[in-house]
Each structure stands twice: as C-alpha cells, then as structure tokens.
Amino acid sequence: MSPRIFCIAFLFISSLVLSTTDVVAQAEEPTLRAGAAAVDITPPIGVSLDGVISKNGPVTGIHDRLFARALVLDDGQERIAICVNDLCMVERRYFDRAKNIVNQKTGFAMNRILMTSTHTHAAPRVPYGRVGKLDDEYYDTLVKQIAQAVIQAQENLKPARIGWGSFDAGKYAACRRFLAKKGSVSLNPFGVAGDQIKSVSGRSQHVIQPAAPIDPQCSILSVQHLDGTPLAILGNMSIHYCGGYQKGQISADYFGSYARHLAKKLKKHNTHPPFVGMLSNGTSGNIGAVIKQDRRNYAAFEWIEESGKQFADQTLKAIENLDHKPDLKLEILEQELKLKVRRPDTDRLAWAQTILANPQQKTAHRWSKVYANEAIELSKYPKTESIIIQAIRIGDLGIVGLPCEVFTETGLAIKRQSPFAATFSMELANGSSGYLPTAEQHLLGGYETWPARSSYLEIDAETKIRQTALKLLQQLNH
Ligand SMILES: [Zn+2]
Structure with missing residues (x-):
C-alpha cells in the first residue's frame, strides 16, 4: 500500500470509528x-x-x-x-x-x-x-x-x-376540623342546626376526634x-x-x-x-x-x-x-x-336581605351578617x-x-x-x-x-x- 493510499484508508477507517462513536454518544446523550x-x-x-x-x-x-x-x-x-x-x-x-x-x-x-x-x-x-x-x-x-x-x-x-x-x-x-357529637354544635351563621364540626378547639368535651x-x-x-x-x-x-x-x-x-x-x-x-x-x-x-x-x-x-x-x-x-x-x-x-x-336559593336570599336590612337585630351566629353579605355576593x-x-x-x-x-x-x-x-x-x-x-x-x-x-x-x-x-x-x- 502506497503511503498515500494508506493515508486515505486510515482516514476512512478513523472517520468510520468516529462516526460510530458519534452515534453511540448521541444515543446515550441525555435528552432531559x-x-x-x-x-x-x-x-x-x-x-x-x-x-x-x-x-x-x-x-x-x-x-x-x-x-x-x-x-x-x-x-x-x-x-x-x-x-x-x-x-x-x-x-x-x-x-x-x-x-x-x-x-x-x-x-x-x-x-x-x-x-x-x-x-x-x-x-x-x-x-x-x-x-x-x-x-x-x-x-x-x-x-x-x-x-x-x-x-x-x-x-x-x-x-x-x-x-x-x-x-x-x-x-x-x-386536622383543624374536629368532629363533635350530634346536637353539640350551635346553629351555623344561616341559623341552621345540624353542623357537627368545631373549627377551633379540640378541647371541648363534645369533640370525638379530628374529622x-x-x-x-x-x-x-x-x-x-x-x-x-x-x-x-x-x-x-x-x-x-x-x-x-x-x-x-x-x-x-x-x-x-x-x-x-x-x-x-x-x-x-x-x-x-x-x-x-x-x-x-x-x-x-x-x-x-x-x-x-x-x-x-x-x-x-x-x-x-x-x-x-x-x-x-x-x-x-x-x-x-x-x-x-x-x-x-x-x-x-x-x-x-x-x-x-352553589348560589343562594330564593329562601336564602330573602334571609340575607332581612339580616342586612336589620343590622341592629341579634343574629343566630356572630358571623350571620358576614354570611348574609356573602349570599348576596354569590347570587351575582x-x-x-x-x-x-x-x-x-x-x-x-x-x-x-x-x-x-x-x-x-x-x-x-x-x-x-x-x-x-x-x-x-x-x-x-x-x-x-x-x-x-x-x-x-x-x-x-x-x-x-x-x-x-x-x-x-x-x-x-x-x-x-x-x-x-x-x-x-x-x-x-x-
Ligand atoms: Zn387559608
């Protein structure tokens, strides 16, 4: 083999080697x-x-x-x-x-x-x-x-x-909601009975467990x-x-x-x-x-x-x-x-309007006025x-x-x-x-x-x- 042919052959082989490593490198190269x-x-x-x-x-x-x-x-x-x-x-x-x-x-x-x-x-x-x-x-x-x-x-x-x-x-x-005995929780802001959750204190004797x-x-x-x-x-x-x-x-x-x-x-x-x-x-x-x-x-x-x-x-x-x-x-x-x-129904809306129309009146819950206002907001x-x-x-x-x-x-x-x-x-x-x-x-x-x-x-x-x-x-x- 003449030096020239050897040289070309070497180049050819080495470029082959190079391109195979390239392919391997590409396949292994992380895409993430x-x-x-x-x-x-x-x-x-x-x-x-x-x-x-x-x-x-x-x-x-x-x-x-x-x-x-x-x-x-x-x-x-x-x-x-x-x-x-x-x-x-x-x-x-x-x-x-x-x-x-x-x-x-x-x-x-x-x-x-x-x-x-x-x-x-x-x-x-x-x-x-x-x-x-x-x-x-x-x-x-x-x-x-x-x-x-x-x-x-x-x-x-x-x-x-x-x-x-x-x-x-x-x-x-x-958990910040506590399950309380039936009938032990006072009326909710809408004046409705039946809630069984106390939000703040876990110390009440009526509390059964976290909800x-x-x-x-x-x-x-x-x-x-x-x-x-x-x-x-x-x-x-x-x-x-x-x-x-x-x-x-x-x-x-x-x-x-x-x-x-x-x-x-x-x-x-x-x-x-x-x-x-x-x-x-x-x-x-x-x-x-x-x-x-x-x-x-x-x-x-x-x-x-x-x-x-x-x-x-x-x-x-x-x-x-x-x-x-x-x-x-x-x-x-x-x-x-x-x-x-959950928009208010006509009864709830009427309740809210009555509460807000009589701001001096005592309410079922200290937040009744707040929730009456919320009912009006939700109706929109x-x-x-x-x-x-x-x-x-x-x-x-x-x-x-x-x-x-x-x-x-x-x-x-x-x-x-x-x-x-x-x-x-x-x-x-x-x-x-x-x-x-x-x-x-x-x-x-x-x-x-x-x-x-x-x-x-x-x-x-x-x-x-x-x-x-x-x-x-x-x-x-x-
Ligand atoms: Zn929050």
Whole structure:
C-alpha cells in the first residue's frame, strides 16, 4: 500500500470509528434538560394583603420578599413548566393572563404550564375583594413577573437529571376540623342546626376526634446538573401555612424560609444560573398551621424561619439517598371541567336581605351578617365555573394540579389510586375557586363548607375533580 493510499484508508477507517462513536454518544446523550428561575413579585406598600383574621392588609412593610419560582423540564419531545408563587391564592383569569404572555413571547403552550400559589397568608390574594387602583396596578405587573419566571427558566435549560422521594413530616400537621357529637354544635351563621364540626378547639368535651386524617408525606423532586450539583428542588407538603405574622408585613411564610435555607445550604456549589428551591402546598384545606415542636413562645416570624429550616434540612438528608436519572419521559394532560356554583336559593336570599336590612337585630351566629353579605355576593356569580385539572408524568412520578383549597382525603385518595409509583398533588393550581370539601365533609358542615366566596362549588365538585385527576393519571400511564 502506497503511503498515500494508506493515508486515505486510515482516514476512512478513523472517520468510520468516529462516526460510530458519534452515534453511540448521541444515543446515550441525555435528552432531559431543566431550567429554573426566581423572579421577585413583592408588592409595593399599600397593596391589599390577605393576612389572617384581624391581621390583614394593606401592606405596611416587608419582612421577607415574595417570589415566583419556576421550573421548566424538557425531554426533547415535551416541555412542561411548574411555577410556584408566594401568594395567598390567584384566580384563574390572572394565571391565564400570565400563561398567555409566556405563550406570546416564547410559543410555550399554555396547557403545558402549571401555576400555583403557596397559600402564604402574609401576601396578596389575587384579586382581594373590591379591587382598588393600587391593587390593579400590582396585578398587571404581577402577571408579567410570573410569566417572566417561566420565560427565564426556559432560557436556563441545561442537561439535567431528576430524582424524587419523600420523608415523613406528620409531626408538623394536624386536622383543624374536629368532629363533635350530634346536637353539640350551635346553629351555623344561616341559623341552621345540624353542623357537627368545631373549627377551633379540640378541647371541648363534645369533640370525638379530628374529622379527617393528615397526609404526613413531604414529597421532594430533586433536579441536578449532570455533574450532581443542585439545579432546583421542589417540595410538596400538605399543611395550610405556618402563620405567626405581624399585621401589614409581607412574608412568604415557611415556604419562603424553606427556599432560602436550601439556597444557603447549597451555596458551596455556586452554580450559574443560581439554584432555585421551592415548596408547594399539597392538599391542606382542612389542615392547620405548622405545629411547633416545643412549648417555646416564638416571636413573630420566628417559627416560620425555624420550621422552613427544619423542612429544608430533612429534604437535603432525603435527597442523599435518591437515584437521579437523566433519561425520564415527560408528559402532561390538561382537562377543563365545568362545575355548578352553589348560589343562594330564593329562601336564602330573602334571609340575607332581612339580616342586612336589620343590622341592629341579634343574629343566630356572630358571623350571620358576614354570611348574609356573602349570599348576596354569590347570587351575582355565574351559574357555572370552568376549572382546569392537570396531570404530569415525570418518569414514574405523577404530579396533579388541582384548583381550590383541597382537603387531605382527596390528596390521599389520589396518592393511593394513582397508577404511578409516587404521586403528589398541588392545590390552588391554575386558579383558586374556594374550599373543596368532600361530599362527606359537606354533610358535617363547618366553616369550610358554608356557602360564601370562600366555598361555592357544587357539593359533588370534589368527586368530579378527583375522578378527573385519576383518569388523567391513568391516561398518562401507557
Ligand atoms: Zn387559608
């Protein structure tokens, strides 16, 4: 063989070798990519703040800032986004506006985006009752900022690997509805007897037991760069909130503290773009605040800070044992459901008008006037409301997005009946729509069931929503 022919032959063979390794490399190359971003959504002073009873807004100061935290995942065929917002709750039309901005700017399909609120009460409810000019301006800015979080997370897409798991955090959770003996609960605000739920005290001798189980599971989705450095962590816990605020002060509650502590602990990795931690709310409509683990008297915001840290520490410990995979299949399904609204009938409306026409008169319940006003407000609602149910599949993990403040029974049933190895649900996803008691809990009554702007979907709404979520999970499991 002449040197020249040898040379060509060598080149030919080596290029063959090269192209085979190329093919192998391509086949093995991970297709999964992930990006995360956090955008500040703190409202200016003066905006209406949700707060808890007697501690609501307007905003007078900022304890800690609020963020829209987004995670975008892409497997080369499907792209999905999860955006967790430090807000009390957001009505569907505002999330739809934010999704629409993302779609207009990047072409990302709106039905591939899950947006939710953590349910911190030291943040705005969107909208809050009668909207003022300041509130309206904030909401306009807010929808752009939420959209920006998803857009930035897309821009940050990098090859990634994902693991998931959970730890038991049951010691922090308790049902806040107590089942009481028949006939022991006084008339409800509408003057009707028969409720069997006490909302506040578990000490009454008439209390039999908590009215529902808790969901002790804190679920974790861990997203890492291919070298194992952390990219994002998404937690999910079914506890209402932490509370312990100061009037007028903005705070992301323990959801924000969780994110801050994760970022602090993982600082040594110094990744770019920076790591994003987030804690989503599971199904906690009937669950109380994060339970203190000692008898200490905590100052305002102190237990928020500490409990978020404890959840972050336990999350990091659980992540050490997770198997992260770079080749997971992603899928998302969305379905719209039209549900009836529990508008007042003519009798209830007449009752409300009588109560409001005689403000001096003694009422059956100290909240009768409040609920009379709510009846009038509900009578203006449309007869039906359209809501969105979403189900996501990440490998063998299922994630469900439900609107409403969902009860634990619903979340537990979805976990039990899901076809996936692990599943968790996020409440207040893609809208708010009030509390979502099960049909059984509606029979027992109590605050969360009383018809008002805080609870207005039909009695069968929970059954329909749960069955739809499970059907979507089944469809994803093929
Ligand atoms: Zn609440």
